[in-house]
Amino acid sequence: MPLDRPSNSLPPIVLQSPPDAERVLTAEALAFLAELQARFAQRLNALMVARQRRQERIDRGELPDYLPETRNIRQGTWEAAPLPPVLRDRRVEITGPVDRKMMINALNSGARVFMADFEDATAPSFGNIIAGHVNMLDYRDGVLEFDDAKTGKSYRVGPDPALLIIRPRGLHLPEANVLIGGQPVSAALFDFGLTIFHCGRALAATERGPFYYLPKLESHDEARLWNDIFLFAQESVGLAAGTIKATVLIETLPAAFEMDEIVWQLRDHIAGLNCGRWDYIFSYIKTLRNHGAYILPDRAEVTMDRAFLAAYAARLVKVCHRRGIHAMGGMAAQIPVKGDAAANEAAFARVRADKLREVQLGHDGAWVAHPDLVPVAREVFDAEMPGLNQIRKPRQEWRVEPAMLLKPHEGRITESGVRTNISVAIAYLAQWLSGRGAVPLGNLMEDAATAEISRAQLWQWRRHGAAVELDGGGERRLTAEWLGELVQAEIAAILERLGPGGFHRGHYASAARIVQEAVMAEVLPDFITVPAYDVLNALD
Structure with a gap:
């Protein structure tokens, strides 16, 4: 079926021209971005207003709770669409910015998956963003290479790289350097639109994508928006239905109460949910900002084995396994210390303990931030999870009440x-x-x-x-x-x-x-x- 262009679609104006921008911002790609913006920007803006209204209600005393109108979805017996073979084993994932050298190192790290992050790990100067999208083109074409003039080292992607998953920026962010109708385009639509337009068909042809991580969602209505964006993009670029697969980061407190509903809205495209622990702690503070009963202690005492974080992780595993998708664990942020074996062993011991907690809870994989942590995490998951994943290990005996998702940590x-x-x-x-x-x-x-x-x-x-x-x-x-x-x-x-x-x-x-x-x-x-x-x- 032909796709009619919205009558209000205006051509974008690009305010800067970083190196190689013309490779990314082609006339055809900009037209596709304009189409995405015209079709979805109004809904996106309405959802951001809905976020504000919900926060105002919480500020006045209403606490987050399970939605009564979606009880049938939570209690229903259903599963998401099956996972493609390439996504069934995700035991260790490494994350990092879309910097060229760091991308190559992450792809060669031995991790099953590399999440190329346009969001929290990338400072969104237009030069950085465009360079990241250029790197996506070179990854697509098999020519992602880097020669470091300072050190003389050469970096090349090896023969068995990690699977690439792309994290676009969040729905709340603008891309201020591209205007349509005098207004910045959505950063989320910018990053998603360019990668799906330029790389979607090539990744699908090798059955290695296109795959995405979706950040900062706060509701199933926002998941429905992404699902509609996927449907439109698949038809526009010529991909079969259900080709796009997405993992949703549950990194906001409101989203923790709508996990089943988020999976339901994305059921033809969902691959998993992820414990975005650091953003989740931030969201807990932000959402409950007016409530003095939910003050948290020093960050070092806000650990995953207690209080609201333990309940959140348990609920995520329960929901994911009931719906047939991956429950992905959180980040190990430690990095090695040069010349300090004792400090490194202490850091690695903390990583082992964290990953052991995750795999025994039922997680199907987890994140690390540095290549040296890949073998540490993989050793734990290999020992505890001999299969490709633990999706068929149910956790239905766990009952997570709303108060458990709100219980603050105690400490100094x-x-x-x-x-x-x-x-x-x-x-x-x-x-x-x-x-x-x-x-x-x-x-x-x-x-x-x-x-x-x-x-x-x-x-x-x-x-x-x-x-x-x-x-x-x-x-x-x-x-x-x-x-x-x-x-x-x-x-x-x-x-x-x-x-x-x-x-x-x-x-x-x-x-x-x-x-x-x-x-x-x-x-x-x-x-x-x-x-x-x-x-x-x-x-x-």
Whole structure:
């Protein structure tokens, strides 16, 4: 059936032209983007308004709960469409930005899957985004190569690379460098549209895609939107029905109450759900921001084996296995320390324990952030999961009540925790403003999600007057004055470490201002990366 172009489809205007942009932003590709925007932007905007309205109700006292109108879906006996053979074994997945060298290393890491991340692990300067899409073209054509002029090293994709899954940016984000009708296009439609238009048929021809991770969904209505986008895209580019497969990151608190419904809306395209633990912690704080009964302790004490996180992981496994799809575990963010065998063994031991918890809970695979962690995680899953997955291991005996998904962790709020959050938020955001989305800090690979947790916790502690245990004894409330002192001290320490010729010294001042404004805001801002994106574009 021919696809009629919407009458209000306008040609896009591209505001920048990074290197090789003409390979990606062809006239045909831009026309396809315009078509996606014309067909789906109005629904997308309405869904973002629906997010705001739901948050307003929660702010007034309504707590998240299972939806009474979708009880039949939750209680129904049904399964999603079967998985393609190439997606049945996902025991270890590695994630990372769409940087060329890092993509090659991830594809060669020995992981079953590589998630190429246009979202939290990539700072979305237009140059970075376009370079990522150029890399997708070269991956499609088998010519993804990199020669490092500084080191003389050459990087080539090996003969048995990981399966590529693409994560576009979230529905809430704009791509400010491409305008249609004077308005930015949706970043989610931009990333999805370019990859499906340029690479969809080639990936389908080799039965290795096109596959996607969908971030930041908050409702089954948003899943329905993605399903309709998939249906339109498949018909437009000439793919058979059900070719696109998607794994949904359950990384928002509202989505945890709608897992069955999300799978139902995407039942012809769904491959799994994923425990996006870091964003989920951030969403928990953000969603319950007005409720003083749900204050969380230091981030180090918010672990997956207790309270709302344990209930969330258990429910995800139960739902996925009942519906015949993968339950994917969370991220191991540790990175090796050069020349410190003891520190590395301690980090690897933590990874082993985390992956053992996940596989014994029933997860069918899990994430790592560094190639050196692939064999560590794979060893655990190989020993505990001899089959391709554990989908046929039911978990129906678990009953997860709404209150269990809301139960906060107990623990201490310390001066050290406050200082760590300030340090991580500022240091990460400064690197993000300089174009880096995956940043090693304190032997962990941090991305936008951990910066969001850090600033959201600071806001929560300040807003609700939490008692902070001081290093020298006693307690103190996180006031504007004390926050200013701590930020000033952190900036001074950073600049001293950097020295006069330090890398992008000025970005730390911008980062500190953005963080401080977010912490002191009367209402917790939804995403710190939204105001930071304006600064990033100005710097770009």
